[in-house]
Amino acid sequence: MKKPSHLAEKLLEEFDRLPLSVRFLLALILPVIAIIWMSVSRGIDLYQTVDNMKQLERNTNLAVEAGLLVGSVQSERGLSAIYLDGLNAIQVQQLEPARRETDKFLGSFQSTLTAPMNQQQPSGFALAFSDIGRSLAKLPEIRQRIDFRQVSADDMLLYYTRHIERINGLITRLSGQADNAQIARKLNAYFILIRLKELLGKERLIISRALATTKLTEEQLGTLHRLSGGQQTALISFQSQVNTADLALSLSLESAAKDFRDQLFSPTGRQLLMAGTSPERWFNWQSERMQKIGPVENELVKTILTDTHEKLAAAQYELWRYVIISPLILMAALTLTFLIFRHIKARFQLTEAVFEHTNDSIIVTDARARIVEVNNAFSRITGYTRAEALGKNPSILKSGRQDHNSYKTFWRELKQHGTWQGELWNRRKNGELYAELTTINEIRNRHGSTRYYVAVSFDTTDRAFEHQRQLEYRSYHDPLTGLPNQMLLRDRLEHALHLSKREDKQIILACLDLDHLKQINDQFGYAFGDEVLVLVSKRLRSLLRDGDSLARTGGDEFFLVIEALDAPDQAAQVLERVEQELSEPFVLHGHSVTLTASIGATVFPSDTGDADALIRHATQALHQSKHNGRSCLSWYDSQNGHNQNLLSLLIRRLERAITSNELRLYYQPKVNMVTGELLGLEALLRWQDPVRGLVPPGEFLPRIEQHPFSIMIGNWVIETAISRIEQWKSAGINVKVSVNVNALQLLDPGFTESLDACIRRHPGFDPGSLELEILESVAINDIQRAGEVLSECQNLGVSISLDDFGTGFSSLEYLKRLPADSLKIDQTFVRDMENDAGDRAIVRGIIGLATAFSFDVIAEGVETEEQGSTLISMGCINAQGFGIARPMPPEEFVSWMEAWEPPATWQVR
16 A cells, blocks of 8 residues: 555646646636635625624514503503403593504504515514514404403403513513624613513502502512512613613602502501502502603614614625625636736746757656656657656666766765766667766755756767867877877887887987076066977977977977987987077067077987887986086986986985985084184984995985985975974074085075975074075076075075085186175185195185175184184184084084083184
8 A cells, every 4th residue: 555645746746747727727726716615605694794684673673663562561451450450440431542552552563564674584583573463463352351341350461461571572582683792782771671661560560450459468569579679680780781871870760659669568557558549640650650761761772773773784885895895806816816827837838948949958857866857859869759768767878988986976966066067978779879968956845855856968979079089189299389298209109119120220219308498488488488399399390200200298308209210320410400400599579599408319229128218218318418518419328327227226215214214414513713602503414224324425415416306305404404493492592504405406496485485384483593505516507597596595584605615616706696695615625725825825715705795704624723723813713624523413412512612722812
């Protein structure tokens, strides 16, 4: 048995498949029926209210007429009783006025009963009064029997009293017919007045008969007591039912008749009182007393009729207003609903038109990924008809080109973000693969639960194949020049090697690097430099034969594959033409630039190996050209290759040394030889090999000096030195540390940025505590660039020292253009100056230059007390060397500093 939720879901699905007009009609018909039913019910209620008010008004008029009739019948009843009991106490002629009054009110009552009722059916109330009217039609017969004394007083009283009680009983029911509480209270008050009149009438009747017979029985006396109490109760009840105080206060029964009755309650003088009073006299007294009720009754009847008429008019107004307005409102609502339906239908038709006529495939699935709707474009693209697709999972289009993980990622993103977009490869019904760009959106209901998934797809098969072709092209070609990249170069080189082995021909692989392209980029911009590279590629390509290959592997580096050579001389001629062609100026945007190239080359089969080995060997030969001063051609030889292999091995070992924390910094003090003041420390790199022990720096630093790995080593030294400075500072020791920077590191484009980042990683570090020592030869190779870098370092707060001064090509221009703070006299001059007048003259000259250019000067390599004295005598009081202290680990520095004192001979001026 299906669960209610599944059944409801199934019914909703079936409902969604119905035409829009049918769905709208089904959704609208129940509310319309409910509105019509409520409107009709309300109309019927209002009509019933009007009808009830009309019946109430008519019945109230009947009750008023009946009340007047009751008063006259009560009077006729009393006089008739006196006549029958009085034995000529009154004559029959005296009954005529009372009978005429009764006939008058009876006629009016009959006229009210027979008045037209506006097609209303007579109420039970009116029918009951009609029955009473028919019964009172026998009055002439009763009166005739009274006149001839053919009826007893008791039978006569029974006849009159029965009709009076029936009328009063009907009037009692009248208050229950009123829905309005105010009218109901007034009707009840009116009944109380009628009831009070009957109580007074019965009292009048009993005392009249007693006076006629001159005898008041105990039974009559008891009845009088009950009637008196009933009168008081009626007066109290009346006052509680009316809101008008004046109306209640105006009702007073105090009179001579009341006094006479009250005297009858006393046994003393009762007989004498009765003997002195005639029945006619008492009757008149009591009648006058009863007449006091008349004005109150008339006022009350007037207000009852006025209120009833007003309520009837209000009910009729409400009915007619509802009869007129309700259909108008219903018609307006139906008209608005029809307009809304037309708008929704128009929007739906527009949506349907877009859905069906769009060129994009659209698939709508339910929350369980079952297809519930597709458009025409889907069938056209996939080959599946709508009937074939409905109820199926979109996996019917699965091509297999996306793996399971791809679909998991797709569903995860769709669940997280409610949308997914990407390119999918699918399969048509006929098995053909096609690509489409698909956007899938999750549609949720107001509770946040997934209701539908809508997938819109655009057929991108042609674009996908073109994109794939472009990707393949980009994978094998340089995007700037269009030349083959390193991947395609390797493939072509492998093919050339295969042909060379088969045809016994030689192959030349040359690696070419443009010199000083960076300066062109700095001067004219990178866009200008890119255009230069394009022109270079065109010139190079024009020099090669059709079977040769030219590739750009990045930056300003090119590879040339020259095939099918009989002798290396042919390749040498081609490479010479390349050098000559590149030396010709390039004119671009009105600027003329001249380039040179460093070239490294290798020959197959003299250089055995696969394509990767040949590329590596040509690159090594290129590095040799750069090392030899650039703008030259170097050929790879096996011995040099062996050295390169050893260098690679050394670099790998040093890389492990960094990660294994095997590198150390030792520190050699620099002092003022006269005062003994510590000027700073020079950080010197050491390698604590776990097998060999402490490796001297001369065994590994010179070998990696020209390798980019030396930059990593240099950065490690700066970072470690700064950390050590901060540690000493936290211990209360402020000391300046200098580190050595080689040419490759100094002229690296990112050197100053790297130095600045290193300083920023140590908040609170004073850059003035760091000094960079630059070899003189480093700066000479590119003095302009070196000067710019050193100025940038000084702007960071770092000081500069020129190391090993005097060993290069020193000149005044050189000192003028380099922004250094101090000069270091090379130890080779200091070591031999005692015995060599030339070295002593060089030292004295360097000291003079430093003084002239306001540089601080420090001598390195001081090993003896005599050397220190000589330097002091020359004016150089700052020095470092084994004679002062050997390089030491940082743990020994504090104890040395506390024990250090300069020799006495140095302290004497």
